[in-house]
Amino acid sequence: MITPPHHTTAAPVLSDSFGRVINNLRISVTDRCNFRCRYCMPEEGMVWMEKSELLSFEEITRVTRLFAELGVTRIRLTGGEPLMRKDLHLLVEKLSPLPGIRDIAMTTNGFFLAEQARLLYKAGLRRINVSLDSLDPVKFNLMTRRDYYGKVWEGLHAVEALGIRPIKLNAVLIRGVNDDEIGAFAYLARTKPYIIRFIEFMPIGLGDGWTNEKVMTSKEILETIEHETGKKLVPVERRGDQPADRFTFEDGLGEIGFISSVSEPFCDQCNRVRITSDGKLRTCLFSLGETDLKQLVRGGATDGEIKLAIKDAVWKKEPGHLINQPSFTRPERTMSQIGG
Ligand code: SAM
Numbered sequence: 001m002i003t004p005p006h007h008t009t010a011a012p013v014l015s016d017s018f019g020r021v022i023n024n025l026r027i028s029v030t031d032r033c034n035f036r037c038r039y040c041m042p043e044e045g046m047v048w049m050e051k052s053e054l055l056s057f058e059e060i061t062r063v064t065r066l067f068a069e070l071g072v073t074r075i076r077l078t079g080g081e082p083l084m085r086k087d088l089h090l091l092v093e094k095l096s097p098l099p100g101i102r103d104i105a106m107t108t109n110g111f112f113l114a115e116q117a118r119l120l121y122k123a124g125l126r127r128i129n130v131s132l133d134s135l136d137p138v139k140f141n142l143m144t145r146r147d148y149y150g151k152v153w154e155g156l157h158a159v160e161a162l163g164i165r166p167i168k169l170n171a172v173l174i175r176g177v178n179d180d181e182i183g184a185f186a187y188l189a190r191t192k193p194y195i196i197r198f199i200e201f202m203p204i205g206l207g208d209g210w211t212n213e214k215v216m217t218s219k220e221i222l223e224t225i226e227h228e229t230g231k232k233l234v235p236v237e238r239r240g241d242q243p244a245d246r247f248t249f250e251d252g253l254g255e256i257g258f259i260s261s262v263s264e265p266f267c268d269q270c271n272r273v274r275i276t277s278d279g280k281l282r283t284c285l286f287s288l289g290e291t292d293l294k295q296l297v298r299g300g301a302t303d304g305e306i307k308l309a310i311k312d313a314v315w316k317k318e319p320g321h322l323i324n325q326p327s328f329t330r331p332e333r334t335m336s337q338i339g340g
C-alpha cells in the first residue's frame with residue numbers, strides 16, 4: 001500500500017495516488033449566468049444557489065492561499081458566468097499577490113468584458129478565454145438563446161485594446177447545429193492573433209441533449225480545416241500542463257487547439273482540481289463525490305486542518321472519467337454548477 005505523502009510532514013507537491021501533480025485550481029465564483037447555452041442549461045427553470053451559500057472573496061482567498069502553500073501555481077476563475085459576481089476585480093486583486101500563484105486566468109462568456117476588462121487587467125488578470133460558439137449572429141442566438149453577439153465582440157475588442165495576447169476563444173461544436181462554421185473559425189485563426197480552442201461536447205449540461213453522435217471530434221474538425229483551407233496544420237509542441245493539442249497555420253497569425261475530452265481524454269495527465277462556488281472541492285469535472293471545504297472554513301477549522309482535507313481528497317483523485325463507457329454516471333451537478 002502506498003502511503004499518501006501528507007502523512008509525512010514535508011509535502012511540497014500536491015499529488016494524487018497515481019503520481020499526477022496537481023498545480024492547477026479552477027475556482028467557480030457563481031453558478032448564475034445571463035446566457036442559456038443549449039449544451040449547458042435550459043431556457044427556463046434554473047434554480048440558483050442562495051448568495052449566502054457562495055464563498056466570499058475572503059474565503060476564496062484563504063482557500064486559494066492554502067492550495068498555493070500545497071503547490072498550486074495556476075488558477076482560473078469560472079462559473080456560471082464569473083462576471084455575474086459583482087466586482088470580481090476585487091477578488092483578482094486579493095489573489096494576485098498570493099505567494100506561489102504565478103498565473104490567474106478567467107473563462108467568461110464575454111458579455112461584461114467591455115465594461116470590466118480594464119479593471120480586471122489592472123487587478124492582475126492577464127489571461128482571458130472567451131466562449132464563442134458561432135461567428136454568425138443568428139446562430140449565436142440559437143446557441144446561447146441570447147441576442148448578445150455584438151456585446152461579446154465589444155468585449156473582445158476591449159481585451160484586444162488592452163494588449164492582452166493571445167486572445168483565446170473556446171468553441172463547442174455540435175453536429176448539425178454549428179459544425180458548418182469550422183471554416184469561419186479557421187479563417188479567424190489565420191487572419192487574427194486569436195487562438196481558437198475546440199472543446200468536444202460533453203454530457204454535463206442540464207437538458208443538453210447529448211449523444212455521442214452529436215460530438216464533433218477533434219479529428220473530424222482538424223480534417224475539415226485542412227480540407228477547407230487546402231493547408232496542413234502545423235503541430236505546436238504541447239505545453240506540459242495544457243490539455244489542448246495545438247496547431248498553427250504556416251501562413252497564419254493565430255492558432256487552433258483541440259480539447260478532446262470525449263474522443264481522447266487526457267485524464268492520465270490531468271493536473272487540475274476544482275472548487276465550486278459553494279466551496280466543494282471536486283477532483284474531476286465528473287466526480288461523483290465532493291469534499292466540503294466551506295463547512296471547514298465556516299466551522300473554524302485551522303489552516304492545517306483544511307490543508308489536510310485538501311491533500312486527502314486530492315490523493316483520492318479518480319483515475320479518469322468514464323464517458324463512453326457503460327458504467328458512466330452523470331454527476332448530480334451540471335457544468336455551470338461545478339465550474340467549467
Ligand atoms: N460562463 C463562462 C463561459 O461560458 O465561458 C464560464 C463557464 S462555462 C461552464 C465554461 C466552459 O464550459 C465554456 O467554454 C463552455 O463552452 C464549456 N461548456 C459548457 N457546457 C459544456 C458541455 N456540455 N460540453 C463541453 N463544454 C461545455
Ligand code: SF4
Nearest residue numbers: 033035037040080109
Ligand atoms: Fe452560461 Fe457559460 Fe453555461 Fe453558456 S456555457 S450558459 S455562458 S455558464
